[in-house]
Structure formats: C-alpha cells, structure tokens
Amino acid sequence: MNRTNIIAALSGIVERSFQETRSLGGGATIHDMETAAWKAARQFGQLMIQAQADEAGNGYMGSRIPCECGAKMRYVDTRSRTVTTWCGQMTLRRAYYRCDSCGASAFPLDKQLCMPAGHFSESIIEAISYCSAQLPFECGSETLERLTGISVSPKEAQILSEGIGAEMDEELKKQAQIAVTDGLDSTSKPDRLYVTIDGVMVRELDGWHETKVSAIYDGVSEAGSDGACADVANDITYVARKASPDEFGAYVSAEAQQRGEANAAEVIALGDGALWIWNLVDAYFPEAVQIIDWYHASEHIWEFARILYEGNEERCKAWVDEQLGLLSEGQVEGLVARLRAMTGLRDEASAGRNDLARYLERNRQRMRYDEYRAKGYHIGSGVVESACKNVVQMRHKRPGMRWSAEGSQKVLNLRTYALNGEWDEFWRNRREKARLGVQGQPKFLRAA
Numbered sequence: 001m002n003r004t005n006i007i008a009a010l011s012g013i014v015e016r017s018f019q020e021t022r023s024l025g026g027g028a029t030i031h032d033m034e035t036a037a038w039k040a041a042r043q044f045g046q047l048m049i050q051a052q053a054d055e056a057g058n059g060y061m062g063s064r065i066p067c068e069c070g071a072k073m074r075y076v077d078t079r080s081r082t083v084t085t086w087c088g089q090m091t092l093r094r095a096y097y098r099c100d101s102c103g104a105s106a107f108p109l110d111k112q113l114c115m116p117a118g119h120f121s122e123s124i125i126e127a128i129s130y131c132s133a134q135l136p137f138e139c140g141s142e143t144l145e146r147l148t149g150i151s152v153s154p155k156e157a158q159i160l161s162e163g164i165g166a167e168m169d170e171e172l173k174k175q176a177q178i179a180v181t182d183g184l185d186s187t188s189k190p191d192r193l194y195v196t197i198d199g200v201m202v203r204e205l206d207g208w209h210e211t212k213v214s215a216i217y218d219g220v221s222e223a224g225s226d227g228a229c230a231d232v233a234n235d236i237t238y239v240a241r242k243a244s245p246d247e248f249g250a251y252v253s254a255e256a257q258q259r260g261e262a263n264a265a266e267v268i269a270l271g272d273g274a275l276w277i278w279n280l281v282d283a284y285f286p287e288a289v290q291i292i293d294w295y296h297a298s299e300h301i302w303e304f305a306r307i308l309y310e311g312n313e314e315r316c317k318a319w320v321d322e323q324l325g326l327l328s329e330g331q332v333e334g335l336v337a338r339l340r341a342m343t344g345l346r347d348e349a350s351a352g353r354n355d356l357a358r359y360l361e362r363n364r365q366r367m368r369y370d371e372y373r374a375k376g377y378h379i380g381s382g383v384v385e386s387a388c389k390n391v392v393q394m395r396h397k398r399p400g401m402r403w404s405a406e407g408s409q410k411v412l413n414l415r416t417y418a419l420n421g422e423w424d425e426f427w428r429n430r431r432e433k434a435r436l437g438v439q440g441q442p443k444f445l446r447a448a
Contacts (some may be wrong), residue, residue, distance in 0.1 A: 006051055013043050042149075045087030053090055059109025060095040071101035079107075084150065085121040114434040118160070120152065125160050126427055128152045132161035133414035136398060158407075165410025168417055168426065172251060179254035188260030192219035192231060192377075195256055195285060196384035197271045200392045202242070204403050211396075211412070214239040214252045215387040216259050219268070221376055230376040233383050237420040240391045240412045242405060245276040246283070253284045261285075270381055272296040273363060292366040293381035298324060300359055307352040308345075330370035336360050391415055 017040040021028045064072040074097065081092045094109040109115075116122050127148070131140030137154040140161075145151050152160070178184055194217050199210045215238055219231035237259065239251050253261075261267055269288040271277040273296055281288055301323050305316040326335045339357045360367070372379050395415055396408060403411075417423050 006047060009047055010044055013040050013047075016040070042087045046085070046090065049085055049087055050090045053092055053113070056109065056113065058093045058095045059107060059112055061097075061108050065097055065106070065108070067099040067102065067104055069099060069102040069104065071099055073097035073099045073104070073106055081107075081110075081119075083115065083119055083121055084124060086123055086148065086150070111437065114431070120156075120160065122431070124150055124152065125164065128157045129161040129164045129414060130418065130423065132157050132411065133418045134395070136395075136401075137161075161414060162407055162410040165413040167430070168413040169409065171426070172254075172413065175254040175258075176247075176250040179257050180250050183262070184254060184257040186258050186260040186263065188258075189263040190218040190260050191221075191264070192266045192268060193217075193256065193259055193261055193264040194219050194231075194233070194378060194383070195252065195267065195269045195281070195288065196381055196387075197252070197269070197277045197280065198381060198384040198388055199274070200388040202392060202396050202403060202408060203401065204405055204408065209242055209405070211240055211242050211392050211408070212245070212248045213384060213388050213391060214248075214255070215384040216252070216255050217383060218259075219376075219378065228376075231378050233378070236383060236387070238387050238391050238416050240387075240416055242409060245280045249280040249284045252280070256285070268377060270378060270384070272381065273300070273359060278366075289377070290366045291372060291377065291379055292363050294369065294379040296381070297327065297363075297367060300356055301327070304349075304352045304356045308349050327367065328369050328373075330368045332360055332364040332367045336364075391419060 017036045020036045020039075021032055024032055058078055060075065060078075063075050065075075067073045076096045076098050078093050079096045081094060082089050083092065092109060092113075092115075094107040096105065096107060098105045114122070116125060118125075120128075127150075128140060128144055131144050134140070135143060137157045141152050141154045141157045144157075175184065194215075196215045196217075197212070198214075199212050201208045202211045215236050217236040218234040220234045221229045222232045223229050237255060239248070239255050241248055241251055243251070256267075267285055267288040268291060269281040269285050270291045270293060271281075272293050278290065281290060298320075301320055302316070305320045305323075309315040309319065323335055323338070326332075326338075336357050339353050339360075342353055345353060369379055392412070395411060396403060417426055
C-alpha cells in the first residue's frame with residue numbers, strides 16, 4: 001500500500017469514527033468519543049505498521065547466502081508470519097533460506113527488523129514482563145488486556161518474562177565477575193554509603209529456601225525535631241538472589257561499586273548477627289564500619305530475660321531496660337561482666353546466659369551504639385527488612401505460590417531492574433544490540 005492509499009484509508013477510518021459517535025445521537029459522552037478515537041487510532045496504527053513492513057520487502061538476498069557452517073544457504077520460498085503489535089496484527093512475508101549441509105535456516109527480514117522470536121512484538125514483551133515483575137502471571141495478563149486490549153495468556157506471560165529475566169541474569173553475572181576481577185567505575189561520590197543485608201525464606205517446589213537481600217543506599221544527614229542530625233536513606237537500590245554467601249557477595253559488591261563505594265567517605269555495613277553476613281562484609285567490604293542491628297541485639301537480651309524470669313514480663317522489662325541502657329551507652333564489656341557474675345542459675349538460664357555473653361563478646365566491636373548515634377549512623381536494619389517485603393515477599397510469597405529455583409530468580413531480576421530504575425536502560429541497550437547485530441558490552445557506569 002503506497003502513501004496515497006494510506007491517506008485515503010485514513011480518511012475512511014476518520015469518517016467511520018465520526019459515524020459511530022453520531023449514531024448515538026445527542027447522547028454521545030466523552031467516554032464514547034474516547035472509545036471511538038482509540039479504535040480509530042489502532043486501526044490507523046495497524047495500517048501504518050503493515051504498510052511500512054510491506055515497504056521493507058521480504059528480505060530476499062539472492063538465491064544463495066553464506067551459512068555459519070561455511071557452506072551456502074539456498075533460497076527456498078516466501079513464508080508468512082503474523083505478529084501481534086500494539087495496534088493489532090501485522091503479517092510479514094519473509095524469504096526463507098535453508099542450508100542443506102547443516103540444516104540451519106534463516107529469515108533475513110526478521111534480523112533486519114530486529115524481530116523477537118514468537119508472535120509478539122518487543123514492545124508487548126516488555127509490557128508483559130513489567131506486569132509480571134509486579135503481579136502474578138495471571139493478574140499481569142489480565143491487567144495488560146484491560147489496559148491495552150492485547151491478550152497474552154498467563155503461560156505466555158511466564159515464558160516471555162522469564163526469558164527477559166534470564167537475559168538480565170546474564171548481565172548481572174557479567175557485572176559481578178567484573179566487580180571481582182577489575183572493578184566497576186562510578187562517578188557517584190556518596191558521603192555515606194550503607195550496605196545492609198538480610199535474608200527471607202521463599203517456598204520452592206522442594207521446600208523453603210533463603211533468598212538473600214541487600215539494600216544499598218546513600219545516608220543523607222538531616223536535622224530532626226530535636227535539632228540532632230541523623231541519616232536518612234536516599235536512592236535505595238536492591239540485590240536479591242538465592243546464592244551462597246560468597247556468590248551473593250560478588251553481586252552486592254557490583255551494586256555497591258556502581259553506587260560509588262570507591263568514592264564514598266564512609267561505607268557502613270548493617271545487618272543482624274548471622275555469621276555469613278559478617279564473613280561476607282569482611283571479604284568484600286573490609287574497610288566498612290560494621291553495625292549489628294539494634295533490634296536484633298535487643299531481641300537476644302529479651303530472649304534470655306524471659307528464660308531468666310520464666311516469662312514474668314514485668315520483671316523481664318525492668319531487667320532488660322537496665323541492660324539496654326548499658327548497651328546504648330556502648331558498655332558491652334560491662335554488660336558481659338554482669339552476665340558472667342550471675343550465679344545460682346538453673347541449667348536452662350545458665351546456658352542462656354552463656355549464649356548471650358558469647359554473642360555480645362563476638363559482636364562487641366559492632367555494638368558501639370553511643371558512637372554510632374553521635375555520628376548520626378543508622379543502627380536499625382529497617383531499610384533492608386522493608387526490602388525483603390518489597391522486593392521478595394510482595395511478589396513471591398502470595399498464597400499458594402511455589403517457585404522453581406530458576407523461575408524465582410528470573411522474576412527477582414525483573415523486580416530489581418524495575419525497582420532500581422534500570423528498566424529503561426536495559427531495554428535501550430537490548431534494542432541497540434539488536435540493531436548492531438552484535439552482543440555489545442552493557443553499560444555499567446551509573447550516573448551521578
């Protein structure tokens with residue numbers, strides 16, 4: 001269809017749109033007008049896309065073209081392919097080539113137009129992937145159809161979005177490898193960079209497994225109502241993986257490096273008492289200020305108090321308040337000395353006392369809370385606990401959900417790219433690679 005025919009067809013589309021609203025008489029509402037206009041816009045868009053696809057030709061490149069095996073592919077015939085776009089379906093007529101030596105086949109037009117596999121355009125694949133990052137596949141499919149009129153089944157949504165999540169995984173792996181071997185550059189210069197780490201359980205097909213989560217953010221000092229300055233979390237980004245601590249550490253290090261870790265005046269690591277967290281911090285952030293989450297430390301003291309006073313909450317609270325006063329003042333050694341001096345305890349209380357003393361001794365350098373407060377540091381892990389809910393639980397722990405290990409990670413990748421503000425850049429890079437026909441290096445430099 002040439003341009004003159006397109007203009008004539010457009011005139012017909014416009015006239016039919018007006019006829020639809022006129023047929024309603026004086027009762028046409030703005031909704032009726034919007035509906036008619038949206039229908040006309042899609043009809044025109046479908047017409048334009050089809051016309052431009054026809055103008056691109058069928059990709060015929062002669063009777064023979066080179067094959068990767070070294071032989072020649074021969075032209076066989078022209079084959080049709082129907083693709084769903086935002087504006088409806090279009091049909092491509094493509095020259096088909098086949099190699100008699102290795103059996104490989106090719107449609108040069110598909111490569112010319114950067115067509116993805118399957119019967120959806122890339123824009124629809126991006127949209128359903130974004131929906132799947134936020135919602136269960138069934139809900140994502142329904143949301144897309146209600147908003148756009150495009151029908152993608154829940155199973156298609158899963159296959160398409162997990163395919164994108166797998167591509168993101170390859171990019172994340174490359175970043176982690178470079179972070180460990182050569183380091184990643186950044187122009188960011190944070191005053192304080194927080195690296196907070198936690199874990200959350202996710203139900204997979206073979207049972208419950210831990211997904212490790214990190215929330216990384218700038219600490220920006222702000223004055224409170226009492227005039228004291230304290231840090232506020234700014235520009236939070238996330239890492240979420242089911243991985244060993246060492247493997248997870250490489251991914252966390254990659255994100256921190258892109259956040260400007262090397263340029264930061266201070267790096268602060270914050271977590272609970274899990275040994276794997278502090279082994280990771282020692283390995284990847286050896287210069288970081290290490291802080292045990294205040295509430296986690298408090299829970300250990302409460303746990304022992306309930307054993308000591310056999311659940312008498314009034315006596316528990318009085319004793320705990322006194323010990324937390326010491327802890328708040330950074331007097332960990334004094335608190336340990338008090339515990340060691342306790343005598344005449346029954347066996348359960350004695351064991352609990354020893355466990356608490358060992359915990360405090362092991363983490364005493366991470367419990368200088370008086371110093372931390374004076375500097376305005378965060379001492380609570382609320383940001384990463386919120387990350388566990390926001391990144392993982394809201395999508396992965398809905399009623400009845402059970403995940404394959406691979407599927408869980410692919411959807412986590414979709415969520416972190418979306419939440420970290422890296423979604424659009426990923427798709428821009430992906431389209432550029434397709435245009436160039438090569439696998440270029442992803443851009444790892446984060447803007448200041």
